[in-house]
Amino acid sequence: MKTWKRKNATDKKISFFLKYFLSYLLIFFIPLFLAFFTYSTASRIIYAQCSEHIKNNLKQACNISDIRLQELKSIPLTLKTNENIIRFHQEWAQADSQGSIITAYKVSRSIPKYEVINSTLDTIRIYFGKPSCCFLLGSNNAMRYTDKKEFWEEMDMNYSDFHQYLQGRHFYEEFLFLPSSTPYIQNVYYLLNLNNFYQEYYSSVILIKLSNQFFTNLLKDITVNGYGTSFILTEDNQLISYFQGTDSYQLTNENLSSIIQAGQTAKDGSFSFEGHQVNRIRSDLNGWTYYSMIPQSIILEDLTSMRHTIMIATVAVMIVGLLTCYLLTRHQSRPLKKIAEALTSLYEYGYFDSTDQFMFLENAVSTLIDRSSSFQESYDNEILRMLFLGENTLSASFQEKLLHSSIQLEDNLYVTGYLHIHNLKSTLTLSGQVMAGHLKEAWYGEIYPFSIDESNMIFLAVHKKKLADSTFLIYTKEILTSLSTRLLEETNCHIDFFLSEPMRCYQNVHQSYEQCKKLAQNVIKKSDVHVYTPEDLPPYQQIYCYTIDHEIRLIQLIKHGTAEKLGEFLQELYTENFDRLLLSEGMKQDLINAIQKSIQRDLTLYQSDKLISRIFSEINRVNSFDSLRTLLLQLGEAIQTHNNNTAKSDSEKIRYSILEYMQLNYANSNLNLQYMCADLGINETTAAKFFQELGSSFSSYLEKVRIEAACAMLSQKELTIKSISEKTGYCSDVSFRRAFKRVLGISPSEFIRRSVLP
Template identity: 25%
Template structure:
């Protein structure tokens, strides 16, 4: 076997030996913790459930004892045995019995809701009330699934001997709940159909499940109580569907005290008193919480053991690291030192590493070859104005390894003369050579000048400087000297004639595209006037047969006016006037045509809904039409600037009106729903159909206060009114003005009003 296999085996065996013992110990500790924790949890849960069962049985026994006390009550016996007539009732006896009934149930919350029905008087006695018509009682307290007739026949008119009706939906004064009903006919030895009275105890499910909350609060599980027939008495943490699934599943054994079902430990105990079944479910993850802590500790110890084992394994492998010398030999071989390669697996590494290094060099060479193309693409995007911000320009410059050597300077164009309109292969090849000569000549000036081709006979270049003062005072002179020398050099040596044109000074990278556009206009002027020396944009003044008003400029001006941005619209309009007056000599006809184009632009603007519905429409329209082409440029400029101001003012006014409407809508919504404790910024935004951040900023801009502060003020104003009326308590007022906590309401009231609610109420009364 090769030596590397022995080294690997030694490393692997040492690693396994070191890790085997702590891994086994950790696993045994983990399994033991699960077993111990599970048994302890089961024992505690059974004990807890048993205690809850005993308390519940004791309460139910007290309920039964209560009915027995009523059975021996002399006043009740008199009432039960009296014969009632339609015109005469024992009112005093009923009143006295009603008063006696009121004293029961003060020590057992299961007796909070009960009544006694006297069949001879057809009256329902409750603590504090007597209903001479049972239907009046049933209007407020009724079973959701029983009609009055069914309730009367099944409960009031039947004989019951310690009967318990299982969990049933119940309506307690419009409050939906579920109750367990205990029924006992009086006297206790009543037979079927002959009981003169019945006592009914209505026990809310929450009273029963509260006794079992110790399990659910501790473990977050569920509880379920059923009677001997399997009817639900109490339910918490699960629904009836889960109960039915549990009962019908053959895998679940109803007789086992504890068993795992799905992800729960289910504990079941049965009452020997009334055969009720008490069942609780504990989530497995809660049951094994302590075991999980031990597991994490075990894994931590195992991780440390892994690290130690790795270090020991590395130490063992280092003793036998002779084959690694073959890898070192590969590196030496790559750098020119020969070595004899052995016939083993390291030959594979040798070949692949050598290939990887070769590919890396090839890739590096390819990247160097493509770098000029990347720089050229960056410069083309820069002069075309495709970048949106200075940060984007800087990021792209770093990516392409292109530096401008400054953020201020000039953009220029060099055109090779004599090739206009020629596009055959020989001419294009000759132009390629000419452009290359020009680029090399520019680079030979000593400073790196960014440049790129924009056509077969044109080159764009940038002269950049560190600051504006240098560019103004020295820059133009140096550029003129450089381009003059370049022009003479390429003509004398290669007979290449060139024309140079430069735009105005740009003071930021974002203005390079504007300087480029100016350079194109200067080049147009130079070619038009057959000028051979260098042409600067600020020195051009063309007697052109056309005016300057490109479509993109028109669209930009329209969009800025529609947005109400008057300053940007004025700047664009001023640049149009400057281009056609300072740098061009327009004929009278071209001037008239330009004015008509500008008037057409403003008339296009008026064809918008915002302007058509405005009172200014007719006046502005007539003002545009009345502009005379024969007027001076200054007067036309002044009139059109006024029109722009009017249109932008209208847009801003409509925006403000829309903002005001939204704010009023918000205020109205808050006025209607301030009492809702769930009223949030999200709810308000949903109501007005606007984003949350937008309405928050808008409300602040229009009203000068935050939306949350306004909501709080509205609530406090209403709270102050309620406090002055002295009709509700402070806690009730807190709920009425949208606070779930009276403590939070008191703090907010004191923060806004300056005093506490109680002090405010006292001062208002005084």
């Protein structure tokens, strides 16, 4: 009997041991398998992670550089209409006596200093070539150089040589590279032509010297913990700047050529070269190539550390598992029983208990969420960059990308903000990333930040509640003022915010960003103020309103609209800018110049007609809006007459037939690009290229035609929304409402309500 009991107890212990041991083994079998698999493939994982990390840093540096270089193009727009500069040029061009030279010097003292907010630029010069004259913008003297051989500070070119370099040259913009005192580093100058100061045999130019420190700071971040070498090359493989960290590769002309030659066969921009992992990325803006070289020995250090960690973790898991199973069979302790019950619940029932204290699943899910969040953040940053710069935001592909991002601006009120941190060098507690965290904590809504550098950041602020425009701006100012005051007390850093007007629709983000930049350039900083809005601009510095939507409407009305509709649009544009805003004479001229550029850009193909060419010439010389309005009405009539009565080329006939067909058949719910091309007998590629030249797609243009017709029907107040949706080619009123809101930013009901208001 005792023998049987002893045998029964032994069998129970064996059964108990096997049950929990097998349960434990099943739960940790997959992690153990993954651990051994990771150990064997750790080399590829480490190399892939390092390469991806460096590529992200390269892309970020390239994007920051492109954004800052794009901003340089706004400088001549400001300077060419400056009344003091124009007056100086007139005086200096006539400086044939001592008296007129003195007058020119006096005028030069009144030219305002162009304050650069960020660290991209070193100096800005304006050069007039007849008589030869160059002065630093904002300095009190304009020095005359004729036969003198004086050099420009760090440059190897003197004024006389530069004057000779410009003679007979005609360009809009270009880069000039000159050697500096540091080996293998160039002084980079950005030259922009001032066409309105052009005289015979020479061009007046703006010379913007880019900061060498700006490039160094960019390249410094493209390393692994300070190890490696990074550099930038021009399209001609000329070295612009470089950064050499610890254990860095020494660059020479010979090995630089070898690196370039080795990279020509790399498909994904990554390759190995003399014990270094090399990554590169090319800018689409200027053709510059950004390189990073990381020693493979540094990468192998991480590999060895990772393998040791995997081995230790694997052995520890096995020891703990065996010890736990032994203790369970040896002592039958209550805490270990609870652990075993939690572990065996997966084995017995297929899920974890709700009382389970282990965080295995939660940790795994958190890791996946973190990786997904990192990808989403990079994706959102790319969308934000395109929104701020206005890059292809009207295309269907961008709208699809915007829908998949976390940026929700549809029917939401938002402001764009430009943040600048002063005295950043005096403290290490603030940075762009830290400021983004502070903003998200203080803001009741969504903040979408985009960091330019450590001291400068752009952000979109969207409130969760539905607020009026004026209330929204007041609320935003209060929050940012409170945050700035608190951080000033804690960190001794003065933080300025420059806010745009409250806006809706993602198409206006670029305009709101331009408002922030102009506000930052024109508002004089006050020590006791932190937040600035367009209201802080002096009246003579208010910004005109002429967006990409205005340009599209203007061109379409000139080419296909009636004289009455074109006149109504021009009156609307006049009211919006001249009645509601108080613009300076220079800003009024900027508005006229913007409209003139729209005409030149979109209607150049009609200049072969003599009448239209004459109207074009008169438009380019006009200086008042009233005269411009009269000429635009004449231009619209002439272009439409040209389209109707003049023998057009085959491509023009096709374009005209496409637009006419869509105006006549938009009510067809089955209308698409393939259907239309088959009906007209034209090639789909030709039709798609035509819509691409319009800056749109077939579906987007058809949608605008339908919504325009729907607006006319809604204004008559004779049909229901459902009837209008059927008459404009929509299968249901739901899809019609969505399309209406997507195009105009408001619902059909809201449109009717606004049209009823006096």
